[in-house]
Amino acid sequence: MNPLTGYLFVAALLFAIGLAGALTRRNAILVLIGIELMLNAANLNLIAFWRYGPHPEALTGMMFAIFSIAVAAAEAAVGLGLVISIHRHAHTTDLDAMNRMKG
Amino acid sequence: MSIVFYVLAALTIAGGLAAVLLKNTVHCALSLTVAFAGLALLYLELDAQFAGWAQILVYIGAVAILVVFAILLTRGSETPKDGVYSKNWLVGLVIAAGVFAVLGWAVLQSSAVLPHETAVPTVTVLQIGNALMGRYVLPLEIVALLLTAALIGAVIVAMHEKESDQ
Numbered sequence: 260m261n262p263l264t265g266y267l268f269v270a271a272l273l274f275a276i277g278l279a280g281a282l283t284r285r286n287a288i289l290v291l292i293g294i295e296l297m298l299n300a301a302n303l304n305l306i307a308f309w310r311y312g313p314h315p316e317a318l319t320g321m322m323f324a325i326f327s328i329a330v331a332a333a334e335a336a337v338g339l340g341l342v343i344s345i346h347r348h349a350h351t352t353d354l355d356a357m358n359r360m361k362g
Numbered sequence: 363m364s365i366v367f368y369v370l371a372a373l374t375i376a377g378g379l380a381a382v383l384l385k386n387t388v389h390c391a392l393s394l395t396v397a398f399a400g401l402a403l404l405y406l407e408l409d410a411q412f413a414g415w416a417q418i419l420v421y422i423g424a425v426a427i428l429v430v431f432a433i434l435l436t437r438g439s440e441t442p443k444d445g446v447y448s449k450n451w452l453v454g455l456v457i458a459a460g461v462f463a464v465l466g467w468a469v470l471q472s473s474a475v476l477p478h479e480t481a482v483p484t485v486t487v488l489q490i491g492n493a494l495m496g497r498y499v500l501p502l503e504i505v506a507l508l509l510t511a512a513l514i515g516a517v518i519v520a521m522h523e524k525e526s527d528q
Binding site for chain 1: 367429455462
């Protein structure tokens with residue numbers, strides 16, 4: 260079996276798990292955790308293609324993954340800040356209870 | 363496929379599943395850390411040492427701690443009385459299963475034409491630094507700007523508002 264296939268399969272499974280978490284959980288923080296899992300699955304794909312691709316010395320996939328990690332960190336910081344801000348206004352992190360855009 | 367890959371893949375998938383399925387939010391955050399660690403080890407297995415250590419530093423060192431702080435600040439560790447899953451959980455599960463079916467089918471179908479270089483790439487940190495300062499200098503600057511904006515934005519969004527009545 261092609262080793263790249265195994266990594267792509269793990270990444271697909273991890274992406275599906277993250278998507279299921281983001282779509283089924285009530286807690287906003289758990290939804291963010293699901294989104295982080297999806298981003299990480301994409302990073303695993305990038306690194307795997309870099310490793311088994313024809314030109315690893317060009318560093319393309321590796322650089323893409325590193326920038327993606329940086330963007331994901333920014334996303335996590337802003338997302339969790341928003342959750343804390345909403346909790347201060349509405350006293351809940353339950354997404355089913357958040358049905359107003361005006362505080 | 364080596365035995366190491368299967369062990370690491372099982373660790374990562376188990377961590378991800380636990381992070382999504384567990385009822386206690388703090389346990390979810392800890393399982394997420396296990397999944398991040400498994401991914402970092404997979405990166406090391408793929409000879410991407412820099413990305414692996416960056417993953418450990420950024421995700422286990424910063425994002426996981428941030429998630430735990432957010433859970434404690436929002437008292438999210440208390441299990442809600444009407445369940446941890448949303449009302450439309452079945453729809454979400456079907457969508458996720460469909461996405462996995464399509465992705466898995468595509469991976470298995472394209473298995474024969476995927477690249478499989480056997481030579482281990484030898485990439486030093488010097489090469490990565492040169493690439494970051496040369497070919498990728500513009501994305502690096504943009505990421506620096508984005509991180510600054512995110513830092514300021516997160517502080518402003520989460521900052522305690524003064525009770526101003528006038």
